[in-house]
Amino acid sequence: MFDRHAQTLLRPALNAAARGLVRAGISADTLTWLGFAIGMAAAVAIALQAWWWGLALLLASRLLDGLDGSVARLTQPTDAGGFLDIALDFVFYAAIPLAFAVANPATNALPAAALLASFIGTGSSFLAFAALAEKRGLTDTALPGKSFYFLGGLTEATETITVFAAMCIWPEHFAVLAYSFATLCSITTVMRVVWGYQRLR
Secondary structure (H helix, E strand, C coil): CCHHHHHHHHHHHHHHHHHHHHHCCCCHHHHHHHHHHHHHHHHHHHHCCCHHHHHHHHHHHHHHHHHHHHHHHHCCCCHHHHHHHHHHHHHHHHHHHHHHHHHCHHHHHHHHHHHHHHHHHHHHHHHHHHHHHHHHCCCCCCCCCCCCCCCCCCCCHHHHHHHHHHHHHCHHHHHHHHHHHHHHHHHHHHHHHHHHHHHHC
């Protein structure tokens, strides 16, 4: 819901940093892999109940995730890079709830499972529409320059990272946060299925 606004706000700073990275010869794919590795380190830290380390690594990972797109647009975006970015993003998004479940299985396993199940709905509806939008030649005018059509909803990247950060700050409230966000993700899935079906008809 807030991705467009967040990207508009952060774009000048990201572009400035990206220009420096391009001059240094650092590629978008390198940033994608580095961001993913740091994201996995965040998951390990969370699993070990090192909450503040988890938060710092999580935010650093997502900063690199924003920078890789900016670097790609300043050089030469590729389908391979776009594929790598979204595939690793989805692994990261799954790893964080799993890490909380590992940290405290008795309390967190069921809410983590509910959250991961809701992610299946948002992810599958997102990717299915993107594939068919490409087949139809549809373009996303709200977020131009992306590798494929970004179908919006209540729960996009900005909301997900905000909730993950809140979980690190208040791990004792993980269950409430997970169930609440899973509910919003389920609403997003319904919205995407209805809107996508109508759009493709």
